[in-house]
Amino acid sequence: MNRKLVDAWFGAFHNKDIVQLERTLAEEFVHHSPFGAIKSRQAYLALVRENTEAFFSPTIEILDILGSGDKFAARYLVNGNPACDCIYVRDGQITEIFSYYHYGEKPSF
Template sequence: MKTIHPIVKKWFDCWNNGVIEDLPIADDFSHTSPFGTITPKSEYMDIVLKNKNDFLGNTLTIIKQIQEDENVCVQFEQKNKNTGLEMTVCEWYNIKDGLIKSIRSFYNIGNAEIKG
């Protein structure tokens, strides 16, 4: 596999190590998923912290990636030791000025619910 973009690698490292305070995201960051769009960074971080059990405890394993300039697509497996959730995810990252500006995340949510 081609070397992963260093900013996206840092994103994965932060999640795998539970160091979410170091996520490389811009202040005007937006995250779009089957749950909707969360923006800016402060709101995203509030939701992550309120739902720590769901968001932390993950092991994210990269399967494939494609990259064109500052746009990176990564397919990965997510396994959460806290919830038992396992799924395959595809995410598109838009990187600007050394930070992730936006992510579009694709996965089947089943009956999951995130409280905002």
Template sequence: MNTARLVNIWFEKWNTGDFQNLPITDSFEHTSPFGIVKGKQVYINLVHENKDKFLGYVFDIHDAIYKVDSACVRYTAKQGNDFSLDVSEWYYFKSNLIDKVIAYYHIGDIREERSYKN
């Protein structure tokens, strides 16, 4: 299966809430600003325990780059009318499954000393 199809299945599963059947390896690893989650079952359990934070999103995909063993997707995730998150994710593949995701997004206010001066 090609990488574009695997990423599409990933988003289809999130769109339908079918997170228990994500196309991921048993050794799946997810890295985000919240930390690293190692293992498929650990990840599935985390999502299950935090459904309100993981499910119910609409994804607006802006860009995607697909290679033989990796891909990168930039998208906006919207949950309800009040929450929007701009994300860039790298996907790495093994044995026709997603083995690793590294997600980049901002999770808090910008500190005063880090803001741009106009």
């Protein structure tokens, strides 16, 4: 059941469906990223609505989703760039996500 919720989370981005996205998130949802923490479902959804193109335009390719109980790790590509989410579920909704990705210039080696 929880894995289906994680699939629904990513499906909402693929389908550009903010209603589906909202259904996956607990009211007390917290999203952590390199940009900081967003500390409620409403604040997160407001950000998505204000930046719909930025949130829904990237191509996401799921590479792996690993899970145990109510904790999941998803490894994926966003427009070909690697990313990872640690996703926590309680009572059938996502309560917290830690997103890890690089958002600056690519380093030259």
